[in-house]
Amino acid sequence: MAGAALVALALVVLWESRALPLGSLRNPGPAYMPVALALALLGFGALLIVLGKGTPDVSSVGWTEWRHAVAIFGVCAFAALALERLGFRMTIALALAFLLRVVERKGAIFSLVLSIAFAAGAFLLFDTLLRVPLPRGALGL
Amino acid sequence: MAETLHNLVLGFSIALSPPILLYAFVGCVVGTLVGVLPGVGPLAGISLLLPATFGLDATRAIVMLAGIYYGAMYGGSTTSILMRIPGEAASVMTCIDGYAMARKGRAGAALAIAAVGSYVAGTASVVGLMLLAPPLALFALRFGPPEYFALLVLGLLVLAYMSSGSMLRALAMATLGLLLGMIGIDQMTGYFRYSYGVVELGDGIGVVPVAVGLFGLAEILATAGLPTPPQVLRPALRELLPTRQEWRDSAWPIARGTVLGFLIGIVPGSAHIISSFVSYGVERRLSKRPEEFGQGAVAGVAGPESANNSATSGAFVPMLALGVPSGPIPAVMLAAMMVHGVSPGPLLIREQPGLFWGFIASMYVGNLVLLILNLPLVGVFVNILRVPYPILYPSILAFCILGVYAVNGSVVDVWIMLLMGALGYLLRKLGFETAPIVLGVVLAPMIEMALRQSLAMSDGQYAIFLTRPISATLLGVGLVLITLGLKPLVTRSLDWRARLALAEKGDEQR
Numbered sequence: 001m002a003g004a005a006l007v008a009l010a011l012v013v014l015w016e017s018r019a020l021p022l023g024s025l026r027n028p029g030p031a032y033m034p035v036a037l038a039l040a041l042l043g044f045g046a047l048l049i050v051l052g053k054g055t056p057d058v059s060s061v062g063w064t065e066w067r068h069a070v071a072i073f074g075v076c077a078f079a080a081l082a083l084e085r086l087g088f089r090m091t092i093a094l095a096l097a098f099l100l101r102v103v104e105r106k107g108a109i110f111s112l113v114l115s116i117a118f119a120a121g122a123f124l125l126f127d128t129l130l131r132v133p134l135p136r137g138a139l140g141l
Numbered sequence: 142m143a144e145t146l147h148n149l150v151l152g153f154s155i156a157l158s159p160p161i162l163l164y165a166f167v168g169c170v171v172g173t174l175v176g177v178l179p180g181v182g183p184l185a186g187i188s189l190l191l192p193a194t195f196g197l198d199a200t201r202a203i204v205m206l207a208g209i210y211y212g213a214m215y216g217g218s219t220t221s222i223l224m225r226i227p228g229e230a231a232s233v234m235t236c237i238d239g240y241a242m243a244r245k246g247r248a249g250a251a252l253a254i255a256a257v258g259s260y261v262a263g264t265a266s267v268v269g270l271m272l273l274a275p276p277l278a279l280f281a282l283r284f285g286p287p288e289y290f291a292l293l294v295l296g297l298l299v300l301a302y303m304s305s306g307s308m309l310r311a312l313a314m315a316t317l318g319l320l321l322g323m324i325g326i327d328q329m330t331g332y333f334r335y336s337y338g339v340v341e342l343g344d345g346i347g348v349v350p351v352a353v354g355l356f357g358l359a360e361i362l363a364t365a366g367l368p369t370p371p372q373v374l375r376p377a378l379r380e381l382l383p384t385r386q387e388w389r390d391s392a393w394p395i396a397r398g399t400v401l402g403f404l405i406g407i408v409p410g411s412a413h414i415i416s417s418f419v420s421y422g423v424e425r426r427l428s429k430r431p432e433e434f435g436q437g438a439v440a441g442v443a444g445p446e447s448a449n450n451s452a453t454s455g456a457f458v459p460m461l462a463l464g465v466p467s468g469p470i471p472a473v474m475l476a477a478m479m480v481h482g483v484s485p486g487p488l489l490i491r492e493q494p495g496l497f498w499g500f501i502a503s504m505y506v507g508n509l510v511l512l513i514l515n516l517p518l519v520g521v522f523v524n525i526l527r528v529p530y531p532i533l534y535p536s537i538l539a540f541c542i543l544g545v546y547a548v549n550g551s552v553v554d555v556w557i558m559l560l561m562g563a564l565g566y567l568l569r570k571l572g573f574e575t576a577p578i579v580l581g582v583v584l585a586p587m588i589e590m591a592l593r594q595s596l597a598m599s600d601g602q603y604a605i606f607l608t609r610p611i612s613a614t615l616l617g618v619g620l621v622l623i624t625l626g627l628k629p630l631v632t633r634s635l636d637w638r639a640r641l642a643l644a645e646k647g648d649e650q651r
Contacts, residue, residue: 065366
């Protein structure tokens with residue numbers, strides 16, 4: 001599985017490198033190194049397929065935590081989409097509240113207070129005190 | 142020698158100034174917290190806290206980040222001894238005998254021996270760094286592009302060889318990292334490569350989102366849904382003093398761990414992890430009572446803890462003297478230095494002696510701060526471990542998002558972290574090591590530039606790498622490593638890397 005994925009990735013890189021000049025041995029172009037690396041990856045992927053009989057199969061690996069993983073992944077995607085639109089404090093407060101209340105089933109008031117306090121505290125520490133600019137969003141939050 | 146002492150005095154005059162002392166102290170405290178928290182290792186910790194140093198000058202920022210690095214190495218031992226959970230990967234070996242000692246009521250002694258061993262090793266290895274880095278930097282002035290290319294290739298090969306598990310898998314991951322490092326504007330021709338119209342990708346993929354994704358987010362994805370960690374054993378302060386016999390049993394393991402750790406630290410690879418494994422093996426082999434290992438042997442704590450702290454300083458030698466990171470953590474430190482306008486390499490010591498020697502002196506100070514700080518405050522750090530993980534991980538996740546966004550003020554970096562987190566999660570499940578990816582991303586532009594410059598110098602002749610003695614030697618060593626890596630495939634036996642992988646896996650399952 002992993003070997004096949006690496007082979008597929010190498011083929012994609014080789015295909016995408018068509019648009020870039022390969023150059024020559026004397027004067028390598030921008031595609032020279034990526035193509036060389038993609039060929040190496042192709043070789044490693046093929047070797048993994050051939051030699052990888054003892055490696056774990058996707059289905060044999062335990063995936064018991066997948067629900068949590070999907071929820072966390074979704075929260076991160078939400079944060080990436082909302083960070084500059086809603087601002088740091090609002091985004092982080094909503095993300096934390098969702099994780100604590102919905103995913104971890106903590107009390108509503110506890111989740112709300114902790115989420116807001118964390119978002120406001122982190123903003124105060126990094127943006128106000130350490131002067132790391134964080135997004136405020138359309139509403140200035 | 143007189144010059145070294147003179148420079149060290151200059152370094153101490155900088156390191157003992159109140160602002161630098163303060164930042165070393167803050168770095169050590171934050172680093173210890175990072176080491177204590179399961180899931181936030183030194184790599185993710187330094188990456189996340191990099192933006193917090195943007196407002197500082199280069200010396201203060203680097204002193205603080207270095208404090209975080211060795212603070213995390215100290216802190217990792219606390220969770221290993223009290224919870225049997227390694228705060229960071231290098232503490233895996235400490236779990237075995239440290240936790241066994243804790244169950245026997247010797248948690249305080251185990252923590253004290255780990256702290257003293259770390260202090261001795263940390264301080265002694267800084268002496269090694271101080272003596273070795275300047276002559277190495279002088280030697281490196283002879284390096285041209287072919288030598289750098291050979292050195293960087295060797296670095297990746299050594300990392301792959303030193304990784305636990307299969308060398309083939311590690312090489313595949315390093316190649317994947319190098320390919321990721323190809324994204325962005327080609328430095329020599331100005332072509333956009335694989336950026337698909339995303340302007341932010343023009344500068345390439347940053348090491349911070351890659352490191353935080355592969356190490357921070359992937360860890361959270363993999364562990365958040367697991368059952369809650371075991372109970373924390375709480376040591377009483379009065380138990381902190383080891384007995385005379387325990388001191389006697391730990392003296393030689395500390396000395397051996399220090400030397401081993403420093404030597405392994407210089408070599409590219411995940412040195413701090415490997416050094417603790419090697420030290421544990423050496424101590425068990427040399428012990429008169431090997432049957433005590435696994436049941437609470439003092440040497441099983443003293444050796445690995447000294448070794449992993451010594452390796453931390455050793456890893457700074459090639460980074461500061463050659464500008465070549467020897468593993469993922471020095472790679473992030475290198476990126477952090479570059480953010481602050483400092484270019485580590487042969488000319489650093491000559492051109493910025495204040496920064497270099499101030500950094501060295503601050504490491505002496507930092508080690509002392511950690512020794513004074515950690516033992517009395519162990520109860521405070523233990524309390525942090527009592528925060529249930531379902532409450533802790535959302536906060537760590539929020540810091541991941543904050544830290545990654547703040548480096549460039551770009552949401553694209555958050556997306557990269559997200560993708561790397563998913564990739565790291567899958568790779569971890571399938572038994573791949575992700576450290577070579579991080580090193581590949583950092584080394585890719587350097588390797589490509591060195592290769593193309595070398596070929597331009599030689600009119601396209603690859604023989605240039607073999608006709609120059611230094612590069613030929615370095616590539617020869619690389620070839621030997623590949624041959625050694627292939628040996629288990631031929632003999633169908635388990636080599637030391639396979640055994641290390643099994644040990645790590647076994648510890649995860651326990």
